[in-house]
Amino acid sequence: MLRQIDNNLWVAEQPFQYWGINVGTRMTVTRLKSGLMIISPIKPNEQIIHQLSKIGKVTYIIAPNLYHHLFLSEFQAIYPEAKLIIPKGLNIKLPNLNFAQLLNENKGSIDNQVEYLLIDGFKVLDTSGASTLNEYVFYHRDSRTLILTDTAFHFDGNFTFKTQLAARLLGIYGKLAPSFLEKLASKETQKVKQSFQKVFEWDFDRVIMAHGSIVETGAKPKLKQGYENFLGTLL
Numbered sequence: 001m002l003r004q005i006d007n008n009l010w011v012a013e014q015p016f017q018y019w020g021i022n023v024g025t026r027m028t029v030t031r032l033k034s035g036l037m038i039i040s041p042i043k044p045n046e047q048i049i050h051q052l053s054k055i056g057k058v059t060y061i062i063a064p065n066l067y068h069h070l071f072l073s074e075f076q077a078i079y080p081e082a083k084l085i086i087p088k089g090l091n092i093k094l095p096n097l098n099f100a101q102l103l104n105e106n107k108g109s110i111d112n113q114v115e116y117l118l119i120d121g122f123k124v125l126d127t128s129g130a131s132t133l134n135e136y137v138f139y140h141r142d143s144r145t146l147i148l149t150d151t152a153f154h155f156d157g158n159f160t161f162k163t164q165l166a167a168r169l170l171g172i173y174g175k176l177a178p179s180f181l182e183k184l185a186s187k188e189t190q191k192v193k194q195s196f197q198k199v200f201e202w203d204f205d206r207v208i209m210a211h212g213s214i215v216e217t218g219a220k221p222k223l224k225q226g227y228e229n230f231l232g233t234l235l
């Protein structure tokens, strides 16, 4: 179900398991002058398609990193006129993907309404070890919202006991931060630091992430604290 968060800003969520833990997943929809931009699509269903049709025409479908690509093709099949925009490297990971353009190398904007930048040096642990994420984060200026995907989590009392326990073991319960696992994987901390210094130049108050509870207000100092702990340095 699509849920309105602010003017021209919606999210939709669904259950998602990671290593047997329910972490949920979330997509974000912003309405630009040209139409709707969907970041990190979840599995589409009739209700979501119906609700999207009520608020606008889908113009952009965005894959924010090298991992959140599971439902791109399903969305493309429903919205063949929408432009699929992907992070660098996803064209190599998925050579058959029919995309319109890559996100810029470092930073850019969509229609001068939503800015984005690459979080350089950030890696995640997967079955092949430390792997590049190439996550782009987005700043929706009008609602002062930062939209992240996997570069920070926020697990709190809204999650199951098992998820809360896992978050505590990873040292991130109630925190707006990446976990110990990403810390193990991300050795190029200077690059991550430089990227987040640019993120903190944006005047955001809310953070939407793919896995966790949205931080509606006061999110900037909370994220800063999370990243200072993660990087072991002041930002």
Ligand SMILES: [Fe+2]
Residues within 6 Å of the ligand: 067, 068, 149, 150, 210, 211
């Ligand atoms: Fe994710």
